[in-house]
Amino acid sequence: MSDAVLMQLLRILADGNYHSGEELGERLSMSRTAVWKQLKKLPELGVELQSGRGQGYCLPGGLELFQRERLLKEAEPWQGDLQLELVLDSTNAQLMTRSANVKSGTVCIAEQQTAGRGRRGRAWVSPFGQNIYLSMLWQFEGGASSLEGLSLAVGVCVAEVLEGLGLNGVTLKWPNDVLVDQRKLAGVLLEMTGDPAGVCQVVVGVGVNWRMPIGAAQNIDQPWVDVSHLAEEQGVSGVSRNAVAGRLIAALSSMLTEFSSVGFSGFRQRWLSRAAFVGRSVAVSTAKETSSGVLLGVDEAGALLLDVAGGVQRYYGGEVSLRSAE
Numbered sequence: 001m002s003d004a005v006l007m008q009l010l011r012i013l014a015d016g017n018y019h020s021g022e023e024l025g026e027r028l029s030m031s032r033t034a035v036w037k038q039l040k041k042l043p044e045l046g047v048e049l050q051s052g053r054g055q056g057y058c059l060p061g062g063l064e065l066f067q068r069e070r071l072l073k074e075a076e077p078w079q080g081d082l083q084l085e086l087v088l089d090s091t092n093a094q095l096m097t098r099s100a101n102v103k104s105g106t107v108c109i110a111e112q113q114t115a116g117r118g119r120r121g122r123a124w125v126s127p128f129g130q131n132i133y134l135s136m137l138w139q140f141e142g143g144a145s146s147l148e149g150l151s152l153a154v155g156v157c158v159a160e161v162l163e164g165l166g167l168n169g170v171t172l173k174w175p176n177d178v179l180v181d182q183r184k185l186a187g188v189l190l191e192m193t194g195d196p197a198g199v200c201q202v203v204v205g206v207g208v209n210w211r212m213p214i215g216a217a218q219n220i221d222q223p224w225v226d227v228s229h230l231a232e233e234q235g236v237s238g239v240s241r242n243a244v245a246g247r248l249i250a251a252l253s254s255m256l257t258e259f260s261s262v263g264f265s266g267f268r269q270r271w272l273s274r275a276a277f278v279g280r281s282v283a284v285s286t287a288k289e290t291s292s293g294v295l296l297g298v299d300e301a302g303a304l305l306l307d308v309a310g311g312v313q314r315y316y317g318g319e320v321s322l323r324s325a326e
Helices: 003-013 021-028 032-039 068-074 091-097 150-164 227-234 241-266 268-272
Strands: 050-052 056-058 082-088 107-113 132-140 170-173 177-180 183-194 200-208 281-285 290-298 304-308 311-315 321-324
Touching: 003 021, 003 032, 003 082, 021 032, 021 056, 068 082, 068 241, 082 091, 091 107, 091 132, 091 183, 091 200, 132 241, 150 170, 150 177, 150 183, 150 200, 150 241, 150 268, 200 241, 241 268, 268 290, 281 304, 290 311
Parallel strands: 082 107
Antiparallel strands: 050 056, 107 132, 132 200, 170 177, 177 183, 183 200, 281 290, 281 321, 290 304, 304 311
């Protein structure tokens, strides 16, 4: 059976209610045996399937699956190409491998990633149908030098979308983490292809914890929070997965258009107003050394400014790690 049939089955079960094998067979126009074969695939995706004698099958708590029409409506006025996938290795990898044949502004979203990545090669935990795995390809004319501070501008974009949905306390940790109360909520991964000195394509990957299953979270090695629990903590209702993803698409398209014209300078103050650890003692580690000092902020190019014994050191990203020293 195709992914389309499996997706149809998931959409029926997504309401969290019980559905009998007979009902599923009628709605999918297949035998109960064929339905059972499809149901057996759900645990392989990491989707919890519950069955009850005389009741049928259900997905406890339900799922909010991505809906193309809803995403397109939430993403207005963006009008690019949308690749909506069930399962793939990585949304970034999907666009990177096709970058030469993909239009600027194209978006790839998946229900699940099998090889999602964060910075420094770390795995990005990507359970099925729970979080947001989104990438947008954008073409730049000025090569790598025109991308200075881009990851920080993306962080601003993500923060503003979440704030627009009613969430409070969103902060940005240099260079690409989105936090609330020092718990990671979202992350950014940029990858470039093309001419480093001329026309190039950048894939902007954004991962947002929307509703992280506790079982999947066992593989996360730092404090984290998700949108659903954060909304509950703050008394915010109606923050849907489709709304977050759709509004991210619109905001990223707008941000990248602006960034192509003004660079990071147009986003620096917006980043600083949400910056985590500014004025506090931090430790910055590179492949060669670790330095401790007071975080001053970032310069016009997005470089981190660290006050070390009265002198200012600059860090430009790459294999750099920042943590609080307090």
